[in-house]
Amino acid sequence: MTRQRIAIVGGGPGGLMLARLLQLRDIHPVVLERESYAEERPQGGSLDLHSETGQRAIRLAGLETEFSAMARPEDQGDRLFGSDGALLFDRNEPGDDRPEIDRSALRRILLDALPVGSIRWNSRTIDIASDGIGYELIGNGWRERFDIVIGADGAWSRVRPLLSDAVPAYEGVTLVELGFDITDHPQIDTLTGSGKMFAVGDNRALITQRNGLGHIRGYAGLRIPEATVWQWQKLSHSSLRATLREAFRGWAPPLRDVIETGRILGIRALYALPIGHRWPSRPGLTLLGDAAHLMSPFSGEGVNLALADAVDLADALSSDNAGSAIARFEETMARRAEIAAEGAAQGLNGIFSEEGATSVLQHYRERVTVKD
Ligand SMILES: Cc1cc2nc3c(=O)[nH]c(=O)nc-3n(C[C@H](O)[C@H](O)[C@H](O)COP(=O)(O)OP(=O)(O)OC[C@H]3O[C@@H](n4cnc5c(N)ncnc54)[C@H](O)[C@@H]3O)c2cc1C
Incomplete structure (x- = not known):
């Protein structure tokens, strides 16, 4: 061999x-x-x-x-917000x-x-x-x-x-990736907590995740048809940001900061094999x-x-x-x-359902119960 x-x-x-x-x-x-x-x-x-x-x-x-x-x-912390900015879950436990x-x-x-x-x-x-x-x-x-x-x-x-x-088949959800340096974005630093932040609303989510070297990566995720993904790929960053602004209209301003202030890194349509x-x-x-x-x-x-x-x-x-x-x-x-x-x-x-944060909250609570 x-x-x-x-x-x-x-x-x-x-x-x-x-x-x-x-x-x-x-x-x-x-x-x-x-x-x-x-x-x-x-x-x-x-x-x-x-x-x-x-x-x-x-x-x-x-x-x-x-x-x-x-x-x-x-x-490894987890925070969950509703689209109105209400903090629904906050677990900040360093562990290994x-x-x-x-x-x-x-x-x-x-x-x-x-x-x-x-x-x-x-x-x-x-x-x-x-x-x-x-x-x-x-x-x-x-x-x-x-x-x-x-x-x-x-x-x-x-x-x-x-x-x-x-x-691979398109799963109906696309993430726009956003980048932040914590020195320039203290509000995103605070929002993110000690690990990951999910803000979940009707079929859409804003996510931030702490990375190394003082970076935070963000995602604006929503359900869009596959054909729209190709159209979005052609948009200028300012047009794409305007599109996201519209999609997250009505969300709490501290959450909307994610799309207002993040550096647009790319568009990632989610695909899966059967x-x-x-x-x-x-x-x-x-x-x-x-x-x-x-x-x-x-x-x-x-x-x-x-x-x-x-x-x-x-x-x-x-x-x-x-x-x-x-x-x-x-x-x-x-x-x-x-x-x-x-x-x-x-x-x-x-996450991407009409129920908004409900099922994510349930998932976090079950994880806490299982661990405890
Ligand atoms: C937004 C996002 C977030 C994620 N978050 C997580 C997470 O939190 N936890 C987790 O476990 N996973 C996560 N993943 C998934 C994870 O990144 C992948 O599952 C993992 O990288 C798979 O590793 P791989 O080596 O199989 O393939 P890949 O990492 O895709 O590596 C494939 C390599 O093959 C090379 N390649 C491709 N085609 C060719 C070719 N024809 N010839 C030669 N080289 C080629 C590519 O350049 C690449 O280097 C995430 C993925 C995405 C998209």
Whole structure:
């Protein structure tokens, strides 16, 4: 097994964790990443790592010290407002069961743990051909043969179509991403509290989340048709802000500050693969992370699942009978992701509902009861 050439398509958290875990077993995959360098694109906001999935992967990868140096266990508070500005829930308990870490910091830790040369930047996989034994990856001006190919290439995976006809479907909700520096926005700093702030009204929400290095990331989320998303992509920032102002008309002014003062970073329409996505196993080819089970971010599980998948796939690839081990890995991954995807869909439909904050409040109260 170890002599076989392994390609990991995609250097996100899942692909890089898999590479690290294989390296620790003296298996040396190549990670092919479309970006030209680590900081080419903004990497998104803060992620919380759960003990049995994300944190377990970090432990097995021997990266606890590096993680602890960058993690923020103090940023786990939750606040919930109604659209009228009433504070409905406020939990501010520093703890260490789900420490936050910026996505860019997590990626940097994983990149630094890999030997030089294990990641090939600027290597977008455009096509994949199978010769019946292995796979030829084809990029812009390059092609290379591998025995085993792992699709860790996220939502719009190029590897997935070789295994499955499933395509991500628009979930009806779009987030406009906003950025704040706390020194310039003390009112957003106060509003956010010690972790995350949700303000939820009729089918819409304003969200802020504390990130590292004095940043806060905000989201204005609402239900819009997919065709409108494309129109919004073409709007100038001032027109987009005016559109949001109109959508959140009547909300309490301290909440509206989120859309009035945030730096517009981008528009993120939410897509998901079918819940319970599975495929007939195929020798030498599999998926992990978002490529296998893209879901809305409202279960907070996406990166945790990707890291847990990497742990299980590293075990499968280093076992004596990798073929059947990969099929077992796929079933384990699908079962774990199915539960999370149901939670993510419920989370999305709870937040973006006519009931406003009611179901979010219930969710928070149940969590407190379970924990206590
Ligand atoms: C707004 C938002 C908030 C989120 N919040 C949370 C949260 O709080 N908690 C949580 O757990 N998860 C969260 N997630 C989800 C989380 O970011 C993803 O689930 C996670 O990053 C998946 O990791 P991955 O490695 O599978 O894929 P990705 O992170 O998508 O990485 C895929 C990599 O593949 C590369 N790539 C893509 N196509 C190709 C190609 N053809 N060739 C080569 N390289 C390619 C990409 O450049 C990228 O580096 C959130 C997601 C969003 C959108």
